[in-house]
Every structure is written in structure tokens, then in C-alpha cells.
Amino acid sequence: xxxxxxxxxxxxxxxxxxxxxxxxxxxxxxxxxxxxxxxxxxxxxxxxxxxxxxxxxxxxxxxxxxxxxxxxxxxxxxxxxxxxxxxxxxxxxxxxxxxxxxxxxxxxxxxxxxxxxxxxxxxxxxxxxxxxxxxxxxxxxxxxxxxxxxxxxxxxxxxxxxxxxxxxxxxxxxxxxxxxxxxxxxxxxxxxxxxxxxxxxxxxxxxxxxxxxxxxxxxxxxxxxxxxxxxxxxxxxxxxxxxxxxxxxxxxxxxxxxxxxxxxxxxxxxxxxxxxxxxxxxx
Amino acid sequence: xxxxxxxxxxxxxxxxxxxxxxxxxxxxxxxxxxxxxxxxxxxxxxxxxxxxxxxxxxxxxxxxxxxxxxxxxxxxxxxxxxxxxxxxxxxxxxxxxxxxxxxxxxxxxxxxxxxxxxxxxxxxxxxxxxxxxxxxxxxxxxxxxxxxxxxxxxxxxxxxxxxxxxxxxxxxxxxxxxxxxxxxxxxxxxxxxxxxxxxxxxxxxxxxxxxxxxxxxxxxxxxxxxxxxxxxxxxxxxxxxxxxxxxxxxxxxxxxxxxxxxxxxxxxxxxxxxxxxxxxxxxxxxxxxx
Numbered sequence: 372x373x374x375x376x377x378x379x380x381x382x383x384x385x386x387x388x389x390x391x392x393x394x395x396x397x398x399x400x401x402x403x404x405x406x407x408x409x410x411x412x413x414x415x416x417x418x419x420x421x422x423x424x425x426x427x428x429x430x431x432x433x434x435x436x437x438x439x440x441x442x443x444x445x446x447x448x449x450x451x452x453x454x455x456x457x458x459x460x461x462x463x464x465x466x467x468x469x470x471x472x473x474x475x476x477x478x479x480x481x482x483x484x485x486x487x488x489x490x491x492x493x494x495x496x497x498x499x500x501x502x503x504x505x506x507x508x509x510x511x512x513x514x515x516x517x518x519x520x521x522x523x524x525x526x527x528x529x530x531x532x533x534x535x536x537x538x539x540x541x542x543x544x545x546x547x548x549x550x551x552x553x554x555x556x557x558x559x560x561x562x563x564x565x566x567x568x569x570x571x572x573x574x575x576x577x578x579x580x581x582x583x584x585x586x587x588x589x590x591x592x593x594x595x596x597x598x599x600x601x602x603x604x605x606x607x608x609x610x611x612x613x614x615x616x617x618x619x620x621x622x623x624x625x626x627x628x629x630x631x632x633x634x635x636x637x638x639x640x641x642x643x644x645x646x647x648x649x650x651x652x653x654x
Numbered sequence: 655x656x657x658x659x660x661x662x663x664x665x666x667x668x669x670x671x672x673x674x675x676x677x678x679x680x681x682x683x684x685x686x687x688x689x690x691x692x693x694x695x696x697x698x699x700x701x702x703x704x705x706x707x708x709x710x711x712x713x714x715x716x717x718x719x720x721x722x723x724x725x726x727x728x729x730x731x732x733x734x735x736x737x738x739x740x741x742x743x744x745x746x747x748x749x750x751x752x753x754x755x756x757x758x759x760x761x762x763x764x765x766x767x768x769x770x771x772x773x774x775x776x777x778x779x780x781x782x783x784x785x786x787x788x789x790x791x792x793x794x795x796x797x798x799x800x801x802x803x804x805x806x807x808x809x810x811x812x813x814x815x816x817x818x819x820x821x822x823x824x825x826x827x828x829x830x831x832x833x834x835x836x837x838x839x840x841x842x843x844x845x846x847x848x849x850x851x852x853x854x855x856x857x858x859x860x861x862x863x864x865x866x867x868x869x870x871x872x873x874x875x876x877x878x879x880x881x882x883x884x885x886x887x888x889x890x891x892x893x894x895x896x897x898x899x900x901x902x903x904x905x906x907x908x909x910x911x912x913x914x915x916x917x918x919x920x921x922x923x924x925x926x927x928x929x930x931x932x933x934x935x936x937x938x939x940x941x942x943x944x
Contacts, residue, residue, distance in 0.1 A: 522728055526737035527694075608694075608722045608732070618723060621697040621801070623831025 396523050403524045410530040414472050421468040430455045433641065440648040447644050454637035463612060463634050470601055470611035470638065473529060477536035477597035482590055485541050489548020489586070490574065499549065506542040514539050514600055518607050532601055532609030540596035547589025551582025587650035594646050598639055612638070688716045691894050694729040694738035695721060696801070698830050699855055700879070701743040703911035704767065706925035708742055708901055711936055712894055714929070715943055726803040727753060733884050734760040739891065740883040740898050742767050745852075748874030749773055749805030762885055764899045766878035768854070768908060773806045774865045774873045775813070776851025778841050785867035786817055793846040795823045798836050802827040806850045806873075813872040825850075837861065852877075854905035856912045893943045900939040907932065 396403070421429075430452055438448040458467050492499045517538050521531035555578045563573045579586075605613030612635050619628030691712055695705035709719045722738055730750070732738040734757035744750050744763075775786055775797065783789055797814075799807050807827060814820045828836070833849050834857055840847035841861055848866075857863060881898050888895045907928070914924040929936050 522731065526735060527722060527724060527728065527732045528737070605723075606725055607728055608724050608737075614723060618697050619831075621829040621831050622699070622702075623829065623835040 392520060392523055407525045407530045411528055414476055414529045418469055418472045422465055426459050426464055440645055451641050458634045461630050466612045466615055473532055473601040473611055474598050477533045478594045481537045481541045481593050482544055485544030486548050489545045492549040493552035506545060509538060510542045514603050522607050527608035529609055531607050532604030535604050536597040536600035539600040540593045543592035544589045548586050551585030552578045555581045584650055591646045594642055687718045689891055691717045691719045691891055692738045693721050694724050694732050694741045695743050696726050696729055697723050699912050702921050703908050704742045706921040707928060710925045710929055711897060715940055717894055730757045733882055736884040736886050739887050742881045744880040744882050745805055745877050746880050749877055761882045764881040764883055767881045767901045768879040770905050771877040771879050773852040773877060774868055776849050776863050776865055779862040779864050781846055787869050789819055793848050797825045798833050798849045799825050799827045800830045800833050800850055806852060809873050810850050816870050816872050854908045856916045859913060896942045897939050
């Protein structure tokens with residue numbers, strides 16, 4: 372049996388993927404170049420803008436936002452002030468702002484792509500059947516693998532970092548949007564139909580408002596996943612806290628690694644609680 | 655509903671402050687800047703030292719320098735594509751032969767910046783073995799390596815193939831930092847350990863180590879570290895090109911910087927200190943700059 376198996380030559384899957392990638396890279400090189408140059412310029416200017424805000428004002432803004440977003444409770448606001456002051460004190464402020472920009476862009480792009488895809492899947496069984504396995508594939512493929520095409524397409528720096536993060540973080544938004552809309556009760560949809568609402572009205576006035584909390588939960592997951600990926604993206608030159616973590620790892624500096632790691636945790640908690648609190652709002 | 659108004663107003667305050675900050679102008683760039691230079695490097699102790707020193711020298715003559723740490727293969731690719739302008743981390747002839755072959759056509763080789771470098775398998779002096787050919791089953795038949803993409807890892811894999819006594823051995827990838835930690839632990843406990851080593855490196859100053867002889871010549875002889883720049887650099891930043899071309903120092907110089915960094919000094923500060931103390935050498939690098 373094993374003899375028979377050994378007679379099958381190794382299928383050239385890897386070579387085929389390389390060829391397709393090369394074709395892709397060459398065909399769309401102008402588009403990629405454009406996205407890379409303009410994307411980098413845009414993100415750099417956002418980062419510079421964030422850095423130019425005096426940290427103390429930035430921290431107070433976050434605290435005020437946290438205070439009102441969490442229903443006038445002091446918990447998260449105080450945590451934000453202490454946490455962000457700690458990051459500033461450890462001279463990681465600039466890195467934090469870089470990471471913030473990356474997460475912001477990756478999340479926005481993932482949401483812009485993800486919600487329409489989710490709506491499409493909820494409306495069409497065919498799309499659902501096609502996209503589901505692709506999402507499974509995206510979520511189970513190790514995140515590091517996305518760094519390879521990202522470099523081929525967009526070189527090094529912030530843009531390939533966002534590209535890899537979007538692929539990695541997209542699925543929850545798509546899945547939860549799909550799920551949320553599919554869970555809207557049939558009676559309500561029928562009622563909307565009987566009032567003669569158009570498909571678009573039904574979507575905007577009935578389905579999306581009812582599915583909102585599920586969709587927001589998906590977005591929250593996407594934001595956190597993109598945060599974990601922008602750290603890995605530092606391997607291809609994305610700046611930010613991830614670079615500090617990687618450098619500490621490569622140089623085996625426990626202390627630096629811990630400080631950068633804890634800064635990421637603080638940032639993640641603030642982002643997580645803020646996006647969750649948006650979800651609790653009464654509509 | 656009221657909560658919502660609070661949220662909106664706080665967002666409005668935030669936005670207006672953002673705009674105010676915008677109006678202030680985020681002019682992080684110096685007016686007298688000669689332009690931007692992006693140096694790529696790998697977080698190996700040698701390259702952290704050299705890249706920070708060169709970067710600081712370029713800063714001093716008026717460039718806006720950013721240093722980008724990358725994986726080895728990606729560093730080569732980035733410079734060959736012009737994503738990064740230059741790197742001072744090409745180990746030749748053996749260590750990075752594969753990368754040079756793959757990307758060399760799109761790079762400008764500005765020659766060596768350090769000679770007398772070496773790679774090989776390194777063990778603590780208390781181990782009885784002196785040659786790779788004499789290894790049997792020391793250290794659990796495992797060689798402790800560094801990042802999987804490093805040239806020395808490829809050379810070591812080749813050694814595992816070429817030496818018949820190593821055919822059941824394995825090479826364990828980790829990182830340069832983790833390798834030195836493992837080395838430190840093993841020496842503290844007087845245990846056997848074999849690591850992928852290279853010099854110049856501070857580990858030779860800190861511990862009593864020796865290279866294993868390499869009768870098959872897998873790791874090559876003496877290595878040089880070379881400077882490679884993107885094909886566009888000479889046109890884009892002629893002064894930086896001149897400095898990178900002239901950049902050359904000794905293993906002793908490099909080890910001074912490495913030791914300081916290893917003792918906890920920030921790479922940027924260690925580089926600046928070295929530059930301050932070695933103005934005569936730095937002046938040679940910047941001699942042709944207008």
C-alpha cells in the first residue's frame with residue numbers, strides 16, 4: 372500500500388501558488404503601488420496628527436469618552452487615565468499611536484468590506500454556501516502566512532500590515548452580520564412585507580436595527596483580532612508596540628517584552644470596553 | 655436618548671480638538687532635512703549596533719532616518735525593491751549566499767563594512783569536543799539555533815546533511831536572544847550545549863567559548879559584513895550613498911557598541927556615545943559629504 376502511495380509524485384501545489392501570486396503581483400502592480408504609496412501617506416499623516424495631540428489632552432479625551440460611554444461610571448475612565456499614563460511614562464506613546472492608527476484602519480476596512488458581505492450572505496443562500504468555506508479558510512490559516520503575500524503586494528510597512536490584519540480580522544464581522552439578520556423573526560419580516568416595504572426599507576428599518584447588537588459583537592471581535600494581527604505585522608515592518616514586543620523576543624529581554632505586552636493589554640481593554648459600550652446603547 | 659447626546663457632544667469636543675491640533679500643524683520634519691532614508695536591519699546584536707551607528711551618522715548630516723527591523727529574507731527583498739533604501743547586514747560569501755543570488759541583481763553592493771567576521775557552531779570551552787566531525791550525542795543531539803530565516807541556519811542544515819555523524823541530529827530554531835539565554839543557562843549549570851554562533855558578538859566577551867572545527871568547510875572561512883543599497887539611492891540621496899559607501903569599522907568597534915547595548919543601554923544612546931568618542935573614524939565616513 373505504502374509503495375503505491377509513494378509512486379504518486381508530489382503535486383506541485385506550492386509552485387502553482389507561487390505562479391498565481393507572481394501573476395497577481397505583476398498584473399495589479401500599479402494598483403498595489405498606488406494603494407501602498409497613498410495608504411502609507413494617509414496613515415502616516417493620521418499617526419503624525421495623533422502624535423501631535425498633547426498626550427495629556429488625548430488621555431483626558433479618552434477618559435471623558437469612557438465616562439459617558441459606560442453610562443457615567445468612573446471605572447473605565449480611571450483605568451484609561453492610569454493605563455495610558457503608564458504607557459506614556461514608559462516612553463511608548465509614539466508606538467501606541469502607531470498601533471492605534473493600524474488598528475483603526477484595519478478595523479474600518481474590515482467593517483466596510485465585512486458588513487455588505489454579511490448582508491449578501493444573509494440574503495442569498497448561494498453566496499452563503501460560497502463564502503462560508505472561504506471564511507473558515509481565512510480563520511484557520513495561521514496569521515503568519517498572510518504576511519508573505521502582503522509583502523509581495525505592498526512591500527514593507529503599514530499598508531501590508533493593514534492588509535494582513537484585514538484578512539485575519541474580517542470573518543467575525545461577516546459571520547455575525549449574517550447571523551444577526553438571519554435571526555430576525557419571520558413575523559417581523561412578514562409584517563414589513565405586508566406593509567409593502569421595499570427590500571432596502573426592510574433591511575434598513577427592520578433587519579439591521581434588530582441585528583445591530585449581534586453585528587456590534589462581531590465588530591468588537593474584529594477590532595480585537597486586528598489588534599492581535601498588527602502585532603504580528605511588525606515582522607514585516609509595521610511600526611508600533613508590536614515592534615517592541617518582537618524586538619524583546621528576538622533579544623530575549625523579559626522586562627521590555629513585559630512592558631510592551633502590558634501596554635498592548637491596556638490598549639486592548641480600553642478599545643474592547645469602548646466598542647462594547649457602543650453596543651449597549653438603546654436604539 | 656440623553657446618554658447619546660453626551661456621547662455625541664464628547665465626540666464633537668474630540669473632533670474639534672483634533673482639528674485644533676491639525677491647525678497647529680504637525681511639522682515633525684526638519685526644514686533643513688536632506689530627505690528621508692529608511693535603513694532595514696535584522697534584530698541581531700551585530701546589526702542593531704551597526705545600523706544604529708550608521709543611522710545616527712546620517713541623522714547628524716541632516717537626513718530624516720527611520721530604522722525598520724525585519725526578518726532577514728524580507729530585509730533583502732525590501733532593499734531590492736527599493737522599499738528600504740539600504741542595509742549594512744549582508745554576511746558574505748557564505749552566510750547570505752542564497753539571498754544574494756536571489757536578490758543581488760537588483761541591489762548595489764557597496765562592499766564590506768566589517769571584515770574578520772565568522773560563523774560556525776559554538777560550544778562552551780569546558781566541553782571536550784573540538785570538531786564537528788567528533789560530535790556524537792552531546793546536548794541531546796540538538797543544536798540551538800536562531801531565527802529560521804537566518805543564513806547561519808541554512809548553513810547549519812547543510813552541515814547536518816554533510817556530516818555523517820550528524821544525520822540523527824536536529825536543529826532547533828529560536829531567536830538570537832533566546833539562543834543567548836539558552837547558552838547562559840547551560841553555562842550556569844555546566845551542561846552541554848551547541849549553538850549557531852557568529853562573531854563579532856558580545857557572547858565571546860561574556861563567556862568562555864570556542865568554535866568547533868569545520869573540516870568539511872560547510873560554514874566557509876572568514877566572513878565579511880557588507881553594505882547593500884537600493885539601485886535608486888545614489889540618485890535619490892547622493893550624500894547618504896557616499897556615507898554608506900565609506901562606512902567601515904572593525905570588530906572591536908562593533909563589540910564596544912554591542913556590549914553597551916547588552917548591558918542595558920538603549921541602542922540609540924550607545925550609538926551616539928560611540929560616535930562621540932570616535933569622531934576621527936566618523937569623519938572618514940563623512941569626508942566626501944558637502
